[in-house]
Amino acid sequence: MLRYIVRRLALSVPTLLGITFVTFLISHALPADMAIANLGDHAAQDPQLVAAFREKWGLDRPLPIQYLVYLGHLVRGDLGTSITTEQPVGVELALSLPATVELATASMILAIIVGGLLGVVAGVRSDSPIDVVIRTVMAAGVALPTFWFAILLLFVFYFGLGWAPPPGQLDPGLAPGRPITGMYAVDSLLERNWPVFWNALAHLVLPAIVLATIGVGFIGRITRATVLDVLRTDYVRTARAKGLAERRVVWRHVVRNALIPVITVIGLLYAQLMAGTVLTESIFSWPGLGRYAYSSAGNLDFPAVMGVALVVGIFYVAINLAVDVLYAYINPRIRYD
């Protein structure tokens, strides 16, 4: 197992390098002019200002050199400086990452619970009317454009009924308290700061529901398919033959085995959630990676965009590795060597 982990870690290095190379190509080889984007049209008329800008950010050097310089900084843990805010990208990412992790994790838990339940019910009652209803709901969840759903929820539950708090991570009057993990709900829970905790949780509900809809259909379909497979296995027939109640057969034998494949798709699901955060976060003013990616991309702030891409890439590789290891641990039939 240890050898497997080491080999996977080594194999992930070229992938990560490739990720930096792709983002570098996009930000440097495509015809966008960062000087115009950052200086504004007026200052960009002045060749001296433009030249000074290009020199300051090293844009006047050959592309391969620029890439090597970037990598050199990267190896030392320096992700560069944001052109728009002049702050270190690493610091800004560290500030926005917890918000995204909090949101993505909350919606993933929600998606696993709801999607898993729907999938089990649909699988056990396959081809019944309730199966058809659940499958229609799940298909709708997959097809729902996140940004539209987010806006509808805000219209109804914030503007209309006034049940949900305004967009943002916390009400303006509240202070998040001392950062421990940087996730407001978790930190306030650890500090037993109940007003902040409930407020943070309330702010989390709508964006988490929006993000979770992507995963509900995804997990529900897989769970349903595996439940159908498990129901056909010999051990389920044995369990029924020895006279176990159907409820017990389902919970003890079917559900436990049907949920194993779900673990393998968590990595994939996290990928989809990360993509969903760009739209969801910008609608709910959620100060996470997605909103950071969007705003820095709008400013053609290439160190920031590369930083986001890199962090997301590392996340991917790490999660997929963790999932594979976890899978081997849970399912003793799988051995990596």
Next chain:
Amino acid sequence: MTNLDLIGSRVELRAVAEMRQAVRARRAWRTVGVLISVLVVAVWAALALAAPVVAPFGYDDQRVDESLQPPSARHLFGTDNLGRDVFTRVVYGGRVTLLIGVGVVLVGSVVGMMIGTISGYLGGAVDEAIMRSTEVIMAFPSIILAMAIAVALGPGIVHAAMAMVLVWWPGYARLARGEVLSIRHLEYVDAAVAIGQLPWRILVREILPNVRSSIIVLATVDLGSAIVTAAGLSFLGLGAVPPTPEWGAMVNMGRELPAAWWIAGFPGLAIFSTVLAFNFLGDAVRDVLDPRHHT
């Protein structure tokens, strides 16, 4: 035949009858779903094609005195804050959104199929290099990468579509490569080599036809997500530029106007219904063309 056997065969018969009924019910539901989906897609496509004839107004006709009107007989989907008819804009918007979605899948699948087929057929270092680059591109969430490319190219429909194609082809390339690897050493390919066929002729005559059907399956399943992504890019302001009507951009316009829900509501409904219909059709096509896949 003993009594026990008789009972056994009766039980079996009943089980078979029940199974047949379940299959029939499933087919019936599927047929209903397919019919509705075809209808939805056909209606949106027809409206988009016939937009200049169907639309009651011009898509940029601003009547300030009629702004923010709720749906009525005169304005079926209401009017936006500039007094433009939302129904007209939804009808015209379908042209842009559907064209980008279908265009990206079409170009992406053809490009991906060619790259993947060549990669699988040549093998060796070329194959290795191509497969590694597809892995890297697929390690990004597609919209984040498409967003970065679209930003670098500057907003615009063509740029958004180009950005999406750059992100879209690897899935097809990998699929095509896998298919090529599984058939390139089959006897009929060896036979073509033996009778001295030229490599490109073997590719076109013997290999491509076998790759095509799985590519078509993936493309139909993929159409829905291409449309959502295209609309999402426009929603973020990276696709269609005002005053061009586009479904995603229209939803964005209405997001600050909760009292005028119809501005964001109807274009969003258009995206939702189209994607739902395409997803359903995609599943149906996969069930028919790909017997290995069962749901």
